[in-house]
Amino acid sequence: MRLFKYHTVVLYTVLLCLFISTKVLAKNNMEGVRVWPSPESTRVVFDMSSKPDFSYFMLKNPLRLVIDLQNTQQAKYLPSVPKKHNLISKLRYSKPKKKNSTRVVFELTGAVKPVVFALAPTGPYKNRLVVDLYSKKQKSFSVDKSTAKKRTRTADRDIIIAIDAGHGGEDPGSIGPAGTYEKNITLQIAKRVARLVDKEPGMKARLIRTGDYYLKLNTRTAHARKKRADFFVSIHADAFSSPGPNGTSVWVLSLRRANSEIGKWLEDKEKHSQLLGGAADLIKDTANEKYLAKALLDMSMDHSMKTAFQVADEVVKELKSVSKLHKKRPQAANFGVLKSPDIPSILVETGFISNPKEERKLNTAQHQQRLAQAIFYSIRNYYKRNPPDDSLFASLKNNKPLRHKVKSGESLSVLASRYGTTISALKKHNQLKKNTLYIGQILMIPKA
Known part of the structure; x- marks a missing residue:
């Protein structure tokens, strides 16, 4: 009997040691892998159970990016890579240098610049390892002489309207009680606005985001500038910490901190979105901040802000017939996406996705179309009264x-x-x- 008890104790001890050692050696789990292709980069996100301990290096002939995750158990499978905007031909595992670690190999289609960083839990996500791959052949969207040069004057040209669907990809934006993602609603409404603009003689739409991918805030306005946009409208769906608030609102740039509770919430939400979709912006984009600080002093900013306010006032009037207004006048906040000094810019909150009733309305095609029409009519009516001198609208107004x-x-x-x-x-x-x-x-x- 004593011998039996002795063997039983030894067996339990051995099993306990094995269990503890396994937990220590492989304390992190790769819970999933997601691929987000976009026109300017490809993003791969590894969802982790805890903070990743990682290293990476490049290999040539053929080109590969190798990522080692220490003390990590690999996911059951790796996703296939969408062919659109493809910088990666394949994701696969390889034999790791250390036991109980995971090695992931990115087989690349060409020379890339990798940006690899960890993100702490926020919003709907746990710990993540983010890999952004930028093609070295692709031109940067930073503000330089090529994108800042003056527009070539062309008689009877189209007025270019840049339409930005907020959030996207890794950043879902706000999530409604029924699980609706803001990023999907904004893209649907943006496409509806674009179709209306393109049907109007003398106007042309340019969508900033055409699919489900993330774009950094500074590249959104850079895209608009590259397309020679006359006006920039960013479309969002509002949210708050409680389901009570409802109604639409229109926002313009304020050089001060927002003074309303909703405004402060939205400013914080924008920072939150940066963490969800691009923490590297907060760390590395100091050069752009220097540019912005100087540009805000430029006279063009004053003109852009006046134009933006006048259009915003038009949008508020049009939205009265579509939805309840959360605010009866354009509101001001310090949103990064509105800070382009040379392009008048507004942000339209199409309703509170955190309100169950408005969430249901935002999912209907009829309501989306009415919102799109209100935005389009406002911009069109403003430019019919105040057309650029070289535009078709100006010629029509002057009966030339x-x-x-x-x-x-x-x-x-x-x-x-x-x-x-x-x-x-x-x-x-x-x-x-x-x-x-x-x-x-x-x-x-x-x-x-």
Whole structure:
């Protein structure tokens, strides 16, 4: 009997030691892996059970990025990589240098600049290891001479409206009680606004985010600048710590801290989004802050802020017929996405996604379309009253005879759509017998 008890104690002791040693040697778990491709980078996120202990290095012939995660148990599988905007051909495991560790190999399609960093738990996420890969062939979206040069004057040009769908990818934005992600609502409404803008002769839409991926705040306005945008509108869905608040609101830039409770919450939420989607911004983008500090002193900022406020006032008036207003006047806050000194910018909160009733409305196509129309009508009406001198809107306002020089790829149907007329009217006005146009040909455009 004593011998049996002795062996039992020894067995329990051995099993306990094995259990403890396993926990010590592999104390972290890779709970999942997500891939977020975007036009300017590819992001891979490793969801971890605790803070990752990692190192990485590059290999050539063929090009590979190797990441070692110490004391980590690998995930059951690695995801396939979407072909769109692909910088990675494959993700795979390899034999680690140390036992109870995990080695992940990124097989690359070309030269990249890797940015690897850990993120602490925040919002819906636990600990994460984030790998951002930037193609070395791709031009940077930072503000430089190429993106800051003046617009080439073109007679009767389109007014360019940059439409930014807030959040995206790793950053879901606010999450409604029923699980609705803000990033999905904002993209749906942004696309609706873009379609309305593109149908208007003399206007052209440029979507800043076209899919489910994250864009850093400073690159959003840089994208707009690269596209020579006349105006920038960022679309969001509001949220608060309680489900009570509801209604739409429109925000413009304030050079001071917001003085309302909701404003302070939204400013904090923007910082929270940076942590969700791009903590590297907070660490590395000091050069941009220096640029911004100087640019805010520029006279163009004063003009941009005045224009933004006037358009914001229009949007508030239009939204009255669509939804309850949370605020009856444009609000001011220190949002990073509004800080472009040369592009008038506003932020539209389309409703409180934290309110169950408004969450349901924001998910309906009808309500999304009415919100999009309110935003579009406001911007269009402002620019019809205050058109840039070289725009089609200016020529129409001044009743000037319109002349168009045919460019490559243009046809009678394309020009009829742009100028709000018909093919038959164009042919009659220019005494054309055929539908064929020639590059360099001058056409007189009849009044719509």
